[in-house]
Amino acid sequence: MSLIEATGLEVTLGSHRVLSGVDFHVGPGEIVTIVGPNGSGKSTLLRVLVGALKPDAGSVTRKPGLRIGYVPQKLQMDPTLPMTVMRFLSLPRRVAPAVRKTALEEAGIGDLGDRPMAGLSGGQFQRVMLARALLDRPDVLLLDEPTQGLDQPGSAAFYRQIEHIRAHLGCAVVMVSHELHVVMSASDRVVCLNGHVCCQGHPEVVAQAAEYRALFGTGTEGALALYRHDHGGHRHDGACAHDHATGAPVNQTGPH
Numbered sequence: 001m002s003l004i005e006a007t008g009l010e011v012t013l014g015s016h017r018v019l020s021g022v023d024f025h026v027g028p029g030e031i032v033t034i035v036g037p038n039g040s041g042k043s044t045l046l047r048v049l050v051g052a053l054k055p056d057a058g059s060v061t062r063k064p065g066l067r068i069g070y071v072p073q074k075l076q077m078d079p080t081l082p083m084t085v086m087r088f089l090s091l092p093r094r095v096a097p098a099v100r101k102t103a104l105e106e107a108g109i110g111d112l113g114d115r116p117m118a119g120l121s122g123g124q125f126q127r128v129m130l131a132r133a134l135l136d137r138p139d140v141l142l143l144d145e146p147t148q149g150l151d152q153p154g155s156a157a158f159y160r161q162i163e164h165i166r167a168h169l170g171c172a173v174v175m176v177s178h179e180l181h182v183v184m185s186a187s188d189r190v191v192c193l194n195g196h197v198c199c200q201g202h203p204e205v206v207a208q209a210a211e212y213r214a215l216f217g218t219g220t221e222g223a224l225a226l227y228r229h230d231h232g233g234h235r236h237d238g239a240c241a242h243d244h245a246t247g248a249p250v251n252q253t254g255p256h
């Protein structure tokens, strides 16, 4: 059973049709990455999935009792605010110190609790956001461009941390990313969005799909190979996904 299942999503913002006929699902323990050009509706889709935005048409079904950890694309924070990482994790509601410490460790920054938020690097800040999303032991993590502003090794390390979290906590992960070459090797399934779903499936199959290549060109394969790494034996042939993740790209008609 899917954790989140959306069908026939239509979203218009202002006078702009942002999403049109979008179906989406994520299953337990699955890592799904949403790719697409700027303005293709990726953040909008995440906001609909998390329940922050109501679609004009279509439906979103969440498994009863589903716990969602969400990291939005932008978080405004006054950089001069004197606040440690541990204190930040207890806002806006109080969280037990042991829970905060565990979340920091899961995010790979167990040693940063006493550091001021203002002094964090971009990569450290993103991991604090990740730790914050982990506080409630989510069933699914929704991450909107979590590696924005990080260099390539920093991004690769972040995605490895995501795989560790999935393996350790068993949560599903839905991410938006522009860094196709890095993120694709860490995903079970890639959904290519351009207002509608252009194609989806196993990362390496999507990378070959005509719809994907029309949007992103053909230059990502070398880098994809470069960042492919040992996944500790778990299968990436679609076995941990479900019927949509058979490896074959699913084409959907619509304007490109």
Ligand SMILES: Nc1ncnc2c1ncn2[C@@H]1O[C@H](COP(=O)(O)OP(=O)(O)OP(=O)(O)O)[C@@H](O)[C@H]1O
Pocket (backbone or CB within 6 Å): 013, 014, 015, 016, 018, 036, 037, 038, 039, 040, 041, 042, 043, 044, 045
């Ligand atoms: N509140 C709004 N009112 C009008 N248009 C909006 C609003 N929010 C977003 N849009 C438009 O909707 C489109 C999709 O935006 P969205 O942020 O979902 O795209 P995205 O794929 O996440 O883009 P990016 O990769 O640049 O982050 C864009 O053209 C954007 O300008």
